[in-house]
Amino acid sequence: MTTDLATPRTKATDQDRLRRQLQDYGVYYGVAVLLLVNILFTPHFLSTENFRTQAVQVAPVLIVALGMALAIGSEGVDLSVGSVMALSTSLISLYLGYGIWIALAAAVLGGAAVGVANGALVAFIGVQPIVATLALMVAGRGIALVLLPQLKDVHDPSMASLGSGDLLGIPYLVLIAAALTLLVAFVVRRTTFGRQLLAIGDSRPAARLAGLPVRRVLILVYVASGTLAAVAGVLATARLTASDPTSLGTLMELSAITAVVVGGTPLSGGRVRIGGTVAGAVLIQLLTATLIKHDLPPSWTQIAQAVVIVLAVYAARERGKR
Amino acid sequence: MLSAKSVSKTFPGVRALDEVDFTARAGEVHALIGENGAGKSTLIKVLTGVYTPDAGELTYDGAPVRFTTPLDAQHAGISTIYQEVNLVPLMSVARNLFLGREPRGRLGLIDFARMHRDATEALRDLGVTVDVRRPLRELGVGAQQMVALARAASVDARVVVMDEPTSSLEPREVQTLFGVIRTLRERGIAVIYVSHRLDELYEICDRVTVLRDGKVVHTGALADLDRLRLVALMLGREIETVQKEGLTSFTGTHDTETEPVLTATNLTVRHHLHDVSITIRPGEVVGLGGLLGSGRSETAKAIAGALPADSGSVTVAGERVRTGSTPAAIRAGISLLPEDRKAEGIVPGLSVRENIALAALPRLSRFGLVDEKRIDDLVDTFIRRLRIKASSPHQKVGELSGGNQQKVLLARWLAMHPKVLLLDEPTRGIDIGAKAEVQALIDELAEQGLGVLLISSDTEELIEGSDRVVVLKDGGTVAELTGPEVTEQNLLRAIATTELA
C-alpha cells in the first residue's frame, strides 16, 4: 500500500515491540512453557496417545469457546452455553428413537433456539447480555431436566463411533473442532458479518448510525454461540455414551470465557482472537492435565488455575494511557 | 505561573510533543493554537497531570512540580475544561458541578440543599437556568459545556485551562464565557485558551503560542501578529498562499435543479420536534439555523432514521423512506455525519481502513465475503483525496486527531455515493486548514449534484455555505431564508424575533 501518508514522527521503540510481542503472543509462550515442563517432569508425556487425550478433552471446550469469542467480540457474553450443552444432550436422547440425524438436528436446533432467545433479549429488548444469558442459563438447564429428568445411556453405534472413532488416526472430535475453528476464524476475518460484529462490539452507537444491521448481527452471534455449544454437547454426549443433563456443561461458561480471555480477546469487545482462543483453551487443558497427572490435591489445582489465569491476562493486558 | 521546559511526549508511532517550552503568566490569557494534531491537547494533558511527560520538566510558581494525576493538578490550583465534554451523563448537573468538592455538613455527609443552591447560582451566573437535580445527559451539548465551564470557574483556581471551550457554544454563550474569562484575568489568574476560531483569539487573548507538529514555532504577544501570519505559522506555509484562500472556502451559490431530492414533511418527535418540513434539491446546500437545543441535530437524525419519528414522512427522489430505520435511510441514499464524533461516529478500536469501509461493506463484498482489494483501492483514494493524516491505514482511528477523525467519517459516507448528505457540525473542532478542505469538499459535492444539509454553530460558515437556510426554534420551523436573504443579519433577526414571540 503506497499512499502519501504523513510519515510518523518516530518509530516504535524496541521496548514497545517487545511489549507488544508479549501482549500478543504471551499465551503461546505459556503453552510452550507448560509443554516443556511436562516433557521434562511428567512421565509418559511425550506420546501420541497422550496428545490425543489432551486434544480430545479440549475439543468441546474449544468449540464452546469459539462461540463465546464471538459473543465477547460483540461486547457481550454468553453464560447459557453450559445449559445449552445440557439441553442438547437431553434432546439427543429424546429423539434418538427417530434416528441419529433427527436427533442431531433436534439438538443443534435446540441450541440455536436458545441463541435466538438470547439474541432477541439482547438485540430487541436491550437486556444486558450477562443478565439475559444468565436467565437462559438457569431456565435452560431446567428445560433440559424437564425433557430428560435423569441420566440415560446412549447406545447408538453411530454416536459411539462419533465419540471414539478416528480418521487416519485423528479422532473425529478433534477434526470437527479443527474444522469449526477454521470456519469461525474465516468468518471473523473475511466476512462482512465478522467486520460488522467487531464494529458493533467496539462502538454500538457508531455502528448503528453507520447503518449496520446491528440486531441481525447480534442475533446471529448468539445463534452461533448456541449452535456451537449444542455441537459441543453432542460431542460430549458421544464421548460419554450417555446423556447427563445434570452435570454436563456445568461451569462450562467460565472455562470458555477463561479460554477466550486468556487468549487475548478483551472482554470490552471489538476484537476477536481465534488463534489465541485455541491457545487459551489448550493452556487451561494442559494445566489441568499437569495437575491431575502429578496428583495434586484440589486446593492446589484451584490455586494454580487462579495464578495462571491472572498471569496470562496480566501478560496480555492493554497498557494504560500513561 | 505555570511553565513547561523542553517537554516531550511520545505515543506509539507519534511524537506528539517535541521539546516544548511554554509559559502561562498570572493575569494573562494565553492562546494555544495549531492545526489538528499539533499537540495542543497533549500539552494540556501534560500540564494537568493526565499524562506524564517522557522528558522535560514543569514548574509551577517557580518551583519544579510533578503531577501524576489530574487530582494533583487540581489540588495545586489548576482547573481544566478538557476538549471533549468530560462529565458524567447519568449524574445530576449539581453532582457533576461539585464532584470531589461537595459542600459537607454534619458527619461529613454532603449538604445537598447547599450544593443545589450553589449549583443553581453558579449556572445562573452563566445565564443557564436548569434544574440542577436532573441528570446531566438531559442537557444539550452546549449546556453541558456550560456546566463544565461553571465547574472550572467555581474552583479557587490560579490557572484555568480551556481546550476548545467554544466549539459547541452559540455566540451568546461565547460572550458569557468571555465575560467569565475577563473576570478571571482581572483576578490575576492565568488562563490557557485553545481554539480554532481566530476571531475569538483576537478578542480575548493576550499572548499566543503556536504549535506545529509537536514543536513550538512561535510565542509572543498576540497583538504583534496579524491573522495571516498566524495562519501561516500554524500551517507552515507562506503568507501569500494563505492569503489566496480567504475566510471560508465556499464559492457561493450552486446551480440547483427544481425537483427536490429529499422531502421531509411534518416530522414530529415527541419532546424534540414538531412538524418540521424540509426539502433539499440536488446540488443545493441547505443550512439549518437555530440556537442550541432548537432541534437541528434531531431533525437530521430523524431524517436519517436514527431517531424514531412519531409522525411525518421522508421521501428521497420521490420514493418514500421508512422512518426510524438507519439502514433504510442509507439504502435510500441518505448519509448522516453525526454531531458527536467520538460517541456516535468513529469506531475507535478499528483501523482507519475499516472505519472508512464500514458502511459500504455490503457493497464491497461478494456473497458475504469481504473483497480486500476493492477496500484497499477505496481507502487509498479517500486517504489521498481528503488528505487524511495517519501513520498507516491500519492505525486505530481512536489515535487520530479530531480533524482527521472527521475526515475519516466523511470518507465513510462519501464511499456510499449518497444522494443526500446531512452534516451536523462538520467542522467543529477542526483546524483552519482542515476546515477549509472540508468546506471546499462540501462545495464540490454540491456541485456534483449532491443535496447537502448543513448544521453549523459557526454563523459565518452557515451563511457562506448555504444556498438556503431553514431556521428552527424549539423544535419547529420558524423561518426560511432564500437566495439574497441569506445574510448574517437576517439569520440573527430570524432567531431573535422568534424569540420574542
Next chain:
Amino acid sequence: MTTHPTPTDPVPPPSTPPIPSAPAPSWQDEATGPTRSERLSALAQQHGALVTLVVAVFAAWLSFDTFLTTDNLSNMAVSSAFLAVVALGMTFVIVTGGIDLSVGSLFALGGVLAAWGSRYGTAVALLLPLAACALIGLVNGLLIARSRLAPFIVTLAAMLGARGILLAVTDEGSRTYLVDKDSFFAKLGQGEALGVGVPVWITLALFVAGAVTLRRSRFGQYVYAVGGNEDAAALMGAPVARTKIAVYTLSGLCAGLAGALNAAWLVSGVTILGSGMELEAISAVVIGGTLLTGGFGFISGSLVGVLLLKVIQNVINQIGSLDSAYQQVVSGGFLAVVVMAQTWLGRRRRVL
C-alpha cells in the same frame, strides 16, 4: 431505608425563585417535560422490583395462608440476610461498572475462617475472616485498578483461588470447624432482639450505612462517577483507582462478614457453601434496578432484589410439590421477565 432512588437527587428541590428577565435558554423544559406516562414508567423502572415484590407478596398471601405468618417471615428475613450483605458489597462494585465473581468463594472462606477462629474468641472469629476476605478483595482491586485487568476475569480467578485456600485450610474439605454454641460469637447468629434475629438487625444497619455512604458521601459520588464515565471522572480529579480498589475491598469485606455471620448462625464452618452465590447476588442487584454497565443504581434496590428472590423460592416451596427441574424453569423465566420489563420501561427514558 429512606434513601431516594435516583442518583439525580435525594433532597427536595430548593425553592429557587424563577429567574424573570434573563434570556432563558431554550433547553428549559416547561413545555417539553416528560409526559405523565413517561413519569410513571420512570417510576416503575426505579421501583419496579419493589412493585413486583409487593405484587408477589400479595399474590402469595392470597394463595397460601401459611405465607404471611411471623414464622415464615422471620425465616425469610434471617436466611436472606447473608445474601443481602453480599449483595450490598456487590452493588458498590456494579455501580462502578465492575463485577465481582469471587463473593461466593469468599463467603464460604469467611465462614470457615470464622469457625476456625472462634475458638480464640469472638474478636478473632470476626477479624480473621474480615481481614482475609478484605485482603483478597484488595488484591482484586489492585489488579483491576492498577494493572487494568478485566474485573470479570480477575474475580473469576479469585473465585478459584479462594476456594483453593478454603480447601487447603480444611484438609481438602474434610474438616468442618465448629463454633461453640454458647459463645458470644454464636449469639451474633442465633440471638434475637425484639423478635427479630441479630443477623437481620446487622444487615439492616449495614444497608443504612451503605445507602448513606453511596448517596451522601463523597466516596459515593466517586463510585457513581467512575461507573458513569471513568475517563471523565479521572479528568475531574476523582481518584479512580482508589475508588475501584475500595469497592472490591468492600465487596470482599461484605462477603467475608456475611460468611462469618452465617457461620455463627450455623455454628459451623460449612465447606460446601457459596457456589453460585455470585450469580444470585448479581441477579439481586440487577433486579433491584442497578445498571450492570455502571453509573446508576441504589442500595435499597438490592435489598428488594434479594427479598424478591427469596419470596420466589419460598413460593415454590409453598406449592410444595414442584419438581426441581420446573423450579429452575420458573426461576429462569422469572428472571427473564423481570429484566425484560425493566429494560423495556427504562428504554423510553434512555435518550442515547
Next chain:
Amino acid sequence: EDDASDDKSAAGGEAGQAVSEQGGKTCAIGAYGGKKLDLKDATVGFAQSEKEANPFRIAETASLKAEADKRGVKLLTANAQSQFSKQISDVQDLIAKGADLLVIAPLNSDGWEPVLRAAGAKHIPIVTVDRKINATACKDYVSFIGSDFVEQGKRAADQMIRTTGGKGKIAILLGAAGNNVTTERTKGFEDRVKEKAPGLKVVFKQTGEFAREKGQQVTEQLIQSKPDITGIYAENDEMGLGAVNALKGAGKKAGDVKIVTIDGTKGAVRGIVDGWIDGVIESNPRFGPLAFQTLDDFTRGKKVGQDIVIKDSAYTKDNAKSDLNKAY
C-alpha cells in the same frame, strides 16, 4: 420393631432396605418431646439435597413419594439443588408451611443448628436419611436411617483386595470435595487397605465430583501417566462408569484394570455382568418404607432406634446377573 414388613412394602421386584443393626439406643416420644399423632392426618415434609437426576436421588425421592401415596400421607417436598443454604431455608419453609414431621436427606452433616432449633421449639420429629447430621439423636433429631459410609469404604477395600490379590497400585476417584460422604468413603477404604493389604498402594487420588464425565476425564489422564495402574476405586457408580469409558477408549480390555464402585445402580451392576467392573458395594436409597415406618412407630409412642443402619448388599460376579433387577 423389626421391619419384617419391609420387603413387602418396597415397590415390586426391587430390593427394599433391611436394617442391619439398630445400635441399641432407642428414642421415644416422651424423651423427645411433642405429642402423639396419627400419621394419616399428618403432613410430612421431605427435604431432598440434590437434583433428582442421579439414579440414587431418583430412587430415593420416588421411594418416599410412593410410600406417602401408599399410606395416604400428605407429603411436601423441597429440593436444595446442591446448595446448602437453600436446604436450610427449605426445611424452615417446610416447617412454616405446617409440616408435622420431617424427613431430611442432608447435603452436609454440619450446619444444622438453625433448623434443629426451629424444629426443636415445635417438637417436630426429624428423621434424617442417607447422610447423618452431626447432632444429638433423640434430642435434636429422632433417628438416622442410612448406610455407614466408612463401612462402605471398608467393604469396597475388601472387594478390591480380593480381586487384586492384595498387590498393586490403586487410584481413587473421589467424590465432591468437602462432602462428608467423600471423606468417609475415603477413610474407610484407606484404613482397611493399610490394615489388611500393605502390598496395595494408593498412588492417585483425584476428584471426579460424583459425575461420569469428570470420572472419565480424570481416568484418561491417569492411564496416560500411570499405565501400570492395577485398580480403580470409584466412590460412586457414575464415576466408575466414566472410568470404564476411559479404559475402553484407551484400548484396554475388560479386567485389565480392576474397578470397584459404590451405589448399586443398574448401569454399574450391568458393568459387572460385562466384566468391566469387579464389585459394587450397595448404598440403598429406598428409604420410603423404613422412614415412614419409623415416623409411624414414633408418633404412636413406640420406641424407635436412634441409629438405624441399613444392610447394604453387594454385587459381584456371583450375583450380578441374578440380582440385576434389584439394582436401581
